[in-house]
Amino acid sequence: MSEAMVQVRDVHKAYVRGKQTVDVLHGLTLDIPRGDFVALMGPSGSGKTTLLNLIGGLDSPTSGEILVGGERIDRLSGGQLAKWRARNVGFVFQFYNLMPVLTAERNVELPLLLTPLSAAQRRKSVAVALEVVGLSDRARHKPKELSGGQEQRVAIARALVSDPALLICDEPTGDLDRKTADEILGLLQVLNRDHGKTVVMVTHDPKAAEFASRTLHLEKGQLLEQATSAA
Amino acid sequence: MTRTGFVLANLTRRKTRTALTLLSILTAFLLFGLLQAVNVLFSAGADFVGATRLVTQARVSFTQSLPMRLLPQIESVPGVEDVMWQQWFGAVWQENTQLIFLAVDPVRLRAVYPEYVMPDAQWKAFAETRTSMIVGRNLADQYGWKTGEKVPISSNIFPQKDGSKNWIFDLVGIYDGKDAQWQRNTNVGWINYDYFDEANLFGRGAAGTYTIRLANPDQARQVAETIDAMFENSPDETKTQTEKDFNIGFFKQIGDIGLIVRWILFAVFFTLLLVVGNTIAQSVRERIPEFAILKTLGFSDASVLGFVLAEAAALCVIGGLLGLGLATPLGIAIADATGGNLPIAVDHRVWLMGLAAIVLLSLAVGLLPALRAGRLTIVDALAGR
Numbered sequence: 117m118s119e120a121m122v123q124v125r126d127v128h129k130a131y132v133r134g135k136q137t138v139d140v141l142h143g144l145t146l147d148i149p150r151g152d153f154v155a156l157m158g159p160s161g162s163g164k165t166t167l168l169n170l171i172g173g174l175d176s177p178t179s180g181e182i183l184v185g186g187e188r189i190d191r192l193s194g195g196q197l198a199k200w201r202a203r204n205v206g207f208v209f210q211f212y213n214l215m216p217v218l219t220a221e222r223n224v225e226l227p228l229l230l231t232p233l234s235a236a237q238r239r240k241s242v243a244v245a246l247e248v249v250g251l252s253d254r255a256r257h258k259p260k261e262l263s264g265g266q267e268q269r270v271a272i273a274r275a276l277v278s279d280p281a282l283l284i285c286d287e288p289t290g291d292l293d294r295k296t297a298d299e300i301l302g303l304l305q306v307l308n309r310d311h312g313k314t315v316v317m318v319t320h321d322p323k324a325a326e327f328a329s330r331t332l333h334l335e336k337g338q339l340l341e342q343a344t345s346a347a
Numbered sequence: 348m349t350r351t352g353f354v355l356a357n358l359t360r361r362k363t364r365t366a367l368t369l370l371s372i373l374t375a376f377l378l379f380g381l382l383q384a385v386n387v388l389f390s391a392g393a394d395f396v397g398a399t400r401l402v403t404q405a406r407v408s409f410t411q412s413l414p415m416r417l418l419p420q421i422e423s424v425p426g427v428e429d430v431m432w433q434q435w436f437g438a439v440w441q442e443n444t445q446l447i448f449l450a451v452d453p454v455r456l457r458a459v460y461p462e463y464v465m466p467d468a469q470w471k472a473f474a475e476t477r478t479s480m481i482v483g484r485n486l487a488d489q490y491g492w493k494t495g496e497k498v499p500i501s502s503n504i505f506p507q508k509d510g511s512k513n514w515i516f517d518l519v520g521i522y523d524g525k526d527a528q529w530q531r532n533t534n535v536g537w538i539n540y541d542y543f544d545e546a547n548l549f550g551r552g553a554a555g556t557y558t559i560r561l562a563n564p565d566q567a568r569q570v571a572e573t574i575d576a577m578f579e580n581s582p583d584e585t586k587t588q589t590e591k592d593f594n595i596g597f598f599k600q601i602g603d604i605g606l607i608v609r610w611i612l613f614a615v616f617f618t619l620l621l622v623v624g625n626t627i628a629q630s631v632r633e634r635i636p637e638f639a640i641l642k643t644l645g646f647s648d649a650s651v652l653g654f655v656l657a658e659a660a661a662l663c664v665i666g667g668l669l670g671l672g673l674a675t676p677l678g679i680a681i682a683d684a685t686g687g688n689l690p691i692a693v694d695h696r697v698w699l700m701g702l703a704a705i706v707l708l709s710l711a712v713g714l715l716p717a718l719r720a721g722r723l724t725i726v727d728a729l730a731g732r
Binding site: 215 | 348349350353356357359360636637640641642643644645646647648725726729
């Protein structure tokens with residue numbers, strides 16, 4: 117697990133809000149080894165989601181370097197970043213963010229429309245992804261016909277259907293009850309341990325962080341200390 | 348699933364809104380198809396193809412009468428089979444119901460319009476009864492007139508010699524059309540010209556127009572040009588055109604039909620632009636987080652822009668094609684119902700203009716919302732900013 121999946125080097129990020137410039141990250145440096153499961157914790161405004169967005173290629177740093185899988189993503193244009201995300205990263209959000217007009221299997225298939233796979237190959241990949249998250253029997257259901265936990269499982273299936281090496285999870289259990297949250301976190305653990313996915317998860321929940329192999333604490337845009345979980 | 352499937356699936360998001368929007372577009376294109384067909388008809392040049400009858404009127408306007416002395420000259424033109432003249436009576440039934448009544452020579456009417464059928468005895472009575480009139484089947488049915496009745500009709504143009512505008516005619520016959528199309532075209536009443544000419548106070552010995560039956564339809568243009576050339580630079584210059592073009596010219600008296608049609612269409616499409624544009628914009632506003640997710644998954648700005656534009660285009664194409672598709676048979680029905688007097692046709696020219704309008708409308712209503720969706724930044728959109 118020594119090879120770095122994510123390398124963040126002296127990254128600064130500032131946002132301009134109206135006439136104000138808000139510095140969110142201040143020279144942050146961080147390595148996440150391949151196959152790691154990292155929980156990012158910290159108070160609101162500490163820069164967790166900003167760091168997650170930068171690692172996931174949703175945003176670009178004001179300065180500094182970000183390498184993911186050995187590729188400098190901070191230099192990529194918007195279009196290049198979009199293609200890079202499609203190949204390399206899966207995203208899971210707090211509110212699932214599924215397309216309400218599509219069934220579970222169609223939601224999972226959506227990222228595959230960006231690949232050259234045939235319809236039959238796409239169907240097969242979708243079936244595998246839904247099998248992994250244990251939702252094969254709900255494939256034809258629309259999001260409104262699913263529970264919150266099931267919706268999040270569909271979102272996880274969508275995130276892993278194109279087989280990315282990196283999973284970015286922003287408060288994936290923030291909208292779920294404890295029992296369902298634990299199931300989702302267990303699923304992320306399986307994906308990390310058995311499927312070799314590198315998982316970076318933002319959470320406010322210390323119990324959720326216990327599922328990660330490492331917890332990083334951010335405060336005012338800087339890393340405080342690292343803790344290793346017993347899990 | 349394909350990208351097209353995704354676009355179509357999004358149209359089912361709010362079924363009622365989509366249905367109402369489609370209905371608006373359908374209605375607009377139905378109107379577009381019919382009105383544009385009217386516009387094409389009224390802006391078309393003279394068409395002599397297949398004409399079996401010509402109408403000669405005063406060059407300035409058909410409201411200006413022509414003298415009867417033109418008759419033998421017109422009859423002498425090679426290719427002219429029969430000629431009748433007719434005078435607009437300005438008929439008013441009861442209080443204020445305006446009817447189309449024309450004063451004609453009965454024998455010439457029968458010769459020029461063999462499509463109108465009536466028993467020989469009634470034709471004979473029409474020719475031999477000075478105060479006679481005949482009416483079409485539709486007109487008789489509408490007002491419950493029967494043969495043998497005396498029918499009081501007033502004229503808003505011609506008083507009798509005693510100054511009265513009230514005329515009384517003997518209804519001696521009810522004619523019909525020889526086939527279904529002509530049967531729909533039986534809304535005209537004909538009165539005996541001799542009686543009308545003797546009894547009216549002024550304008551005697553004049554014909555409103557001459558109607559000419561041709562020996563050969565292929566000679567229509569040549570006959571028309573010969574007649575007009577004969578009276579060129581005379582006090583009674585003429586304008587000869589096909590019966591169809593004359594009828595269209597009659598409708599043109601309402602005003603500048605093309606301008607009226609253009610203004611109606613402008614109003615319809617401006618309203619449509621606001622309605623559909625607002626619907627698309629609202630739909631995009633509601634789905635900002637979804638577009639952000641599409642971008643997160645790796646769809647490019649152009650792809651997201653394309654999705655929105657495709658949704659707008661799908662609405663406009665489906666509604667537009669349905670509207671034009673409905674307008675086509677409706678145009679045929681209208682042409683049929685008017686007995687061919689308003690032969691509008693939603694033809695390839697109207698369809699081409701309709702397709703161009705669909706493309707323009709799609710761009711007009713879809714481009715701005717699509718640009719907005721294409722340009723949104725993922726981080727801001729997901730944060731609800």
